[in-house]
Amino acid sequence: MTVSYRQPGVVLTDHRFTVPLDHDDPSGETIELFAREVVARDRVGRDLPWLLYLQGGPGFGANRFIGKQAWLGRALQEYRVLLLDQRGTGNSTPVNRQTLPLRGGPAEQAAHLTRFRGDAIVRDCEAIRPQVTGGAPWTVLGQSFGGFCTVTYLSIAPEGLDQALITGGLPSLDAHADDVYRAAYPRTERKVAAHYARYPQDVERARRIADHLLTHDVVLPSGYRLTVEAFQTLGVLLGSGDGSHRLHYLLEDAFVRTPSGPALSDAFQEQVQGLLSYAGHPLYALIHESIYAQDDRPTAWSAERVRSEFPQFDAAKTLAGDEPLLFTGETVHPWLFDCDPALRPLRETAGLLAARTDWTPLYDPARLAANEVPVAAAVYHDDLYVDTAHSLATARAIRGLRTWVTDEFEHDGVRAGGPRVLDRLLALARDDV
Missing domain, CATH: 3.40.50.1820 (Alpha/Beta hydrolase fold, catalytic domain)
Structure with missing residues (x-):
């Protein structure tokens, strides 16, 4: 009907x-x-x-x-x-x-x-x-x-x-997922640099938020565990025409004064959980890397492995120096299945997909x-x-x-x-x- x-x-x-x-x-x-x-x-x-x-x-x-x-x-x-x-x-x-x-x-x-x-x-x-x-x-x-x-x-x-x-x-x-992400991280770095060139005040704002997340255990109202690595994935916004502006407005009022000191505001946390949650599209996290799989090579959490080849994306190292914090782009990582309550029950399933070696050509x-x-x-x-x-x-x-x-x-x-x-x-x- x-x-x-x-x-x-x-x-x-x-x-x-x-x-x-x-x-x-x-x-x-x-x-x-x-x-x-x-x-x-x-x-x-x-x-x-x-x-x-x-x-x-x-x-x-x-x-x-x-x-x-x-x-x-x-x-x-x-x-x-x-x-x-x-x-x-x-x-x-x-x-x-x-x-x-x-x-x-x-x-x-x-x-x-x-x-x-x-x-x-x-x-x-x-x-x-x-x-x-x-x-x-x-x-x-x-x-x-x-x-x-x-x-x-x-x-x-x-x-x-x-x-x-x-x-x-x-x-x-014919590119393997590793080839895709090796090309993606430098491109993402360029997008972040362009964002900071437009909004130089966001360099300090992003560093401050990242430092807070490295020293505090932040759990959003939905149960999402906001780590510094999860915060960095907000760089996915930079792929849309208005994304740089949206990221700027998100960062500008992240903190609020409380009796115990500065804290991430409820308004900031509410926006972030809406942007980061996979509750509405869990299939994306589960099969994203498999769209690049066409032979007997596993994807093996490619974005996470390749990220280690670009140490400038390591927030802890960045904050120890004077470099701007780098956001990441369209990447899925195993730790997302710990952060996101919509994904936690599916971590083992995702791991088995990442290890699979019998992919067929697309x-x-x-x-x-x-x-x-x-x-x-x-x-x-x-x-x-x-x-x-x-x-x-x-x-x-x-x-x-x-x-x-x-x-x-x-x-x-x-x-x-x-x-x-x-x-x-x-x-x-x-x-x-």
Whole structure:
């Protein structure tokens, strides 16, 4: 049963689909996928082509837009849009600390989680496409991890695609997680330096907070244990267009005077726990490094291991000297599973995934080299989340792909840029520019 309702300028219809948990066992266990159809109110009865949106992540449900926000208004000029909650996210049979014990112990949970990577997401898309489009190929817009999935789509089911549009999501076809993070830490250091150049007062503020966390045991109201390393992960904000400003405002009023001396304010703690908690997207922490796994090499907590090669990120050493505290970026560490109450029950499961050595390839270089689907990709120069050099190497490896390399936007350009990014990509894919 489908349900339709209205928002300003649009009509929304909720859809639920049943797909195999394991597409290699189509008669076995099934899971549910949730997707939201959006169409402009004045085009409800028209026969429109479809655009499928694949959200960034992994582990996030599709955007919950109101009306025609961000890129959606531009898309609705031509398309019906399907906002898919990828398997395990949003309203699609969610995966979290509450549901995973239904699978059994950590070994069974880890085995279950191997079915939530990009290849399974693409096969889900192909399973539901005939029900949505009547079998016609659709245009796919992939943001960040959704772009990774789009490259997988081009590798295993290009017949399902009319066009492929990618924003901040061209992955390396062969880099191990270690290669990804070795490129990421210097890039993160540049972003932090740019932040301090804009807000020099934040150098002392960040150092003061870090020093407090090194000398005090701080537990946030949610039960999240705020260590200095966890505080450093707020650097993930620096990958968005307004992130530097948001970080600045967060730091400026961190402390409050109390009878026992300075303490981190309730307002600061409330904001921080909202930014750091994985309660709403635990799948991100569990399978993030596995999106870079394609052979018999374990990821083995790659971000944590590689971090040791960059001692400038060690807060204790930084505070012993005069250097600014460095924030980190898009990294997942084993100690997060001690800090975050939403992750604590899943630490052993995450460790088993990190040790896994039987990962299967996600991309087919030969098929990509022979690609015939029109593809356009926005590559954000010095993107915090996705290495520009890796993206451009992949762009050269996909036949016919056209890139738009820009430093006008950060990783969230498709949101922050309104209709402009999507408009540009459509023009490139159609060879209009």
